Amino acid sequence: AQSVAQPEDQVNVAEGNPLTVKCTYSVSGNPYLFWYVQYPNRGLQFLLKYITGDNLVKGSYGFEAEFNKSQTSFHLKKPSALVSDSALYFCAVRDSGYSSASKIIFGSGTRLSIRP
Amino acid sequence: AAGVIQSPRHLIKEKRETATLKCYPIPRHDTVYWYQQGPGQDPQFLISFYEKMQSDKGSIPDRFSAQQFSDYHSELNMSSLELGDSALYFCASSSPDRGLYEQYFGPGTRLTVT
Numbered sequence: 001a002q003s004v005a006q007p008e009d010q011v012n013v014a015e016g017n018p019l020t021v022k023c024t025y026s027v028s029g030n031p032y033l034f035w036y037v038q039y040p041n042r043g044l045q046f047l048l049k050y051i052t053g054d055n056l057v058k059g060s061y062g063f064e065a066e067f068n069k070s071q072t073s074f075h076l077k078k079p080s081a082l083v084s085d086s087a088l089y090f091c092a093v094r095d096s097g098y099s100s101a102s103k104i105i106f107g108s109g110t111r112l113s114i115r116p
Numbered sequence: 117a118a119g120v121i122q123s124p125r126h127l128i129k130e131k132r133e134t135a136t137l138k139c140y141p142i143p144r145h146d147t148v149y150w151y152q153q154g155p156g157q158d159p160q161f162l163i164s165f166y167e168k169m170q171s172d173k174g175s176i177p178d179r180f181s182a183q184q185f186s187d188y189h190s191e192l193n194m195s196s197l198e199l200g201d202s203a204l205y206f207c208a209s210s211s212p213d214r215g216l217y218e219q220y221f222g223p224g225t226r227l228t229v230t
Contacts, residue, residue: 027207032217043120043206044159044221051217090158094217095172103149103161103172104208 002027004074004091006107013081013114021076021110023091032094033074034104035065039087047089050074061085081114088112118143120222122207129197137192137225141209145170147171148190149219150182151206159206165190197229 003026013019025031033049048059057065067077076089091107121140129135141148147166151159152175161174165184176182179197184190194201204226208219 034218036221042221044208044220046220049218103164103174105161106158108158 002031002093002095002105004033004093004105004107005091006110008110008115009053009108010111012056013112015083015114015116016080019078019081019085019112019114020054021089021091021112023074023076023107025072025091025093027093031067031074032067033067034092034094035059035076036090036106037087038090038109042111044090047076083114083116086112086114092101120207120209122222122225123206124197124225125223126226126228130228130230131197131199131227133197133229134199135185135194137194137205137207137227139190139192139207139209139222141190141207142211143225145211145220146188147208147210148184148188149206149208149210150176150190150192151208151221153206153224155203157203162192165183199229202227202229 005024036044039043047063048057050057050067056057058064064080067074088109088111090109092104095102123138131230149164153159162176163182164172168184179195182192204224206221206224208221210219
């Protein structure tokens with residue numbers, strides 16, 4: 001079964017510093033990986049995805065993620081954090097089923113807090 | 117750009133009542149998914165539809181049912197509501213035929229059962 005793990009419940013970073021939110025995955029077959037962000041009382045916003053190709057994926061709001069097959073990781077990164085980046089971040093993987101509408105399986109979420 | 121629309125945004129019901137949540141996917145998206153997010157929890161998949169047919173089923177209680185209509189909008193029907201059904205219900209849409217894979221989520225419907 002496909003799964004992702006986010007080992008940190010909370011990450012605290014000072015504004016202007018680089019940030020990393022960790023994610024590891026366990027999949028059978030090719031991994032289809034995603035990052036979503038959820039602001040308070042808001043829906044989930046798509047940030048970026050890895051399907052195939054370059055291991056460094058660039059996404060919205062200056063975020064990027066590095067796919068590492070040997071370490072089965074897909075960490076989310078940003079060179080310089082903003083206070084407005086404070087939110088709940090979910091790593092996710094697309095289920096490997098053959099259904100045309102395979103579900104997304106989410107990690108437990110990491111709350112990112114950026115202090116001024 | 118048009119996004120996924122969900123209605124209502126907030127709903128308060130009493131135990132044993134019924135509720136209907138509606139979802140309007142992004143135009144030209146043919147696939148709809150429903151997720152339930154309890155307080156402090158990650159979203160859990162309930163059910164999905166592709167071209168108006170049920171495609172995948174997750175941890176959806178038997179008290180819940182859903183369907184996708186000819187215009188691709190979807191409705192989640194919830195009966196005999198329980199306190200534990202209080203959650204944020206997300207609808208998402210995607211277009212697998214275009215190979216996009218990612219799902220675009222609506223703002224959610226916050227259901228409170230009292």
